[in-house]
Amino acid sequence: MDLKELIRDIPDFPKPGIVFRDITTLLNDSKGFQYTINLLTDECRKSSLSPDYVIGMESRGFIFGAPLAYQLNSGFIPVRKPGKLPRPVYKVQYDLEYGVDTLEIHQDALQSFHNVVIVDDLLATGGTAEATVELLKKIGCNVLGFAFIIELEALKGREKLPNVPIISLVKY
Template sequence: MDLKELIRDIPNFPKPGIVFRDITTLLNNPKGLQYTINLLTNKCREANLLPDHVIGMESRGFIFGAPLAYQLNSGFIPVRKPGKLPSSVYQVQYDLEYGTDTLEIHQDALQNFHSVVIVDDLLATGGTAQATIELLKKVGCNVLGFAFIIELESLEGRKKLPDVPIISLVKY
């Protein structure tokens, strides 16, 4: 199955000159969604990415991270935007193209030396993934690798990430 055929291109969104890679058309396709989760699972197993927990970044990382965790017999832990988690959190602020954003994780979500795989729909500049690593350093766990549906290679986000396996199912 060619996942690119299931990902819709939206030109000039969110601003002129940008081509937005819309995964809602992939999510809407039952066979495409199942194929995507199975492919992520198989690639994680092939790369020996067998974590204690899968970390999913808000919000599309939840869509792919939870079923991946289920398939890998791992727990799932969400990394959220501020004010969404009810218990004590660690927080990290990071730069965006036009400002800053913040991510949080429960302080008791992981214990030292747990292994994790970080999952999101898109690797672009690497800022969100890098911020998630900073959060996980506060928790004290071991990042085994990353899994993304899409990678925008020209933005070189991979260069901001540690030297661990990085799975990208579709590259533009």
């Protein structure tokens, strides 16, 4: 199955000159969504990624991370935007193209001996994934690798990430 055929291109969004890669068309195709989760699982196994937990960033990382965790027989831990978690959190601010954002994780979500895989829908500049690594460093977890549906290679996001396996199913 060619996943690119299930990803819709939206030109000039969110601003002129940008081509937005819309995954909603992939998500609403049941066979395509199943194929994506199965392919992510297979690629993780091929890379010998056997995490205790899959970490998914809000919000699209939840969509792919939770079923991947199920397939890998792992737990799932959400990384959230500020104010969404009810217990004490670690937080990290990171730069966006036009501002700053923050990610949070419960302080008691993991232990330092846990092995994790970080999952999101898109690797672009790498800022969100890099911030998630910083959160996990506060806990002392071992990041085994990353799994993305799409990678925008020209933005060189993988250069910001640790030297571990980085899976991306579709590259533009």
